[in-house]
Amino acid sequence: MKISLIDNNVRRTLQNDVICKIRDLINAKNLERGDKLPSERIMSEKFDVKRNHIREAIRKLEFYGVLKSMSQSGTILAIGLTGFNGIVDEIVSLDKPSFNELVETRISLELKIVRLAAKRRTETDLNKIKEALNAFKDKISVGEDYLEEDLLFHLAIAKASKNSTMVSLMLLLTPPILSTYERDAVCEGDKVISEIAKHENIYLAIESKDVEQATKMMNEHFYKLTKHIEN
The missing domain is CATH 1.20.120.530 (GntR ligand-binding domain-like)
Structure with a gap:
């Protein structure tokens, strides 16, 4: 996935919506550092969005270091829940830079x-x-x-x-x-x-x-x- 600082507003809004859904799911399951997230397929079905949108949101969260994809074992929470929630709040509130x-x-x-x-x-x-x-x-x-x-x-x-x-x-x-x-x-x-x-x-x-x-x-x-x- 290409990480960009100047995504258009439509893409940014959609991506942030999926990120918030992932955040809410992680909180609902009360995951801790090192715990595994549901698969992209499961989240796609649960959120009623395409799998590529799930994948892009995960890649963005990986870019900021709060999730980590492990070969053959899926995606895990890379930091504690408190830090995860705080960083995600900042990610979704970021404006397009001038x-x-x-x-x-x-x-x-x-x-x-x-x-x-x-x-x-x-x-x-x-x-x-x-x-x-x-x-x-x-x-x-x-x-x-x-x-x-x-x-x-x-x-x-x-x-x-x-x-x-x-x-x-x-x-x-x-x-x-x-x-x-x-x-x-x-x-x-x-x-x-x-x-x-x-x-x-x-x-x-x-x-x-x-x-x-x-x-x-x-x-x-x-x-x-x-x-x-x-x-």
Whole structure:
């Protein structure tokens, strides 16, 4: 199942309805951590919904760590009932994030990522970052759309951080940012030379393992975007 931060309202409503039914069933059975849930078929019949809707709801709850699917033995409650109920309440109350919220999260994450990348990068990482940088430069230099190459450059830096959780978060944030990017407002007046220089400066700081300079360069890269979401 694809986990998305920007599901449409109809899908989100349906999924949340099934999640609430699963929650109510777990509470009615007074399950404890490690206890097995009824099968997808049984829940599908009980809730009168398609099995794929049950499966998607379970996968989402797995994503948040409150359920766990065990090979050959079904799905179990991964945490205690009190914690499960509290987290499910938060899951179903989540709103679709705005562009500004997505970008705010990305900036905070990347400022930490670039520090780790500057400390931990390998020569292989540098080569990957350089490849992404060159692809970005090739596109922006001839006036072509470079947004995807830009984000791949940042993903290469994330991989150099050696923190798989941060890479996963970047992968989760990237598609909705791509689909909701307010290009006219954010990119107005950008200069090719200065944009290339910002990316090159980040790369050079990571190459030299200068943590503070890498953080400074990433901050400068995000300056205009930060001002945009503050206004």
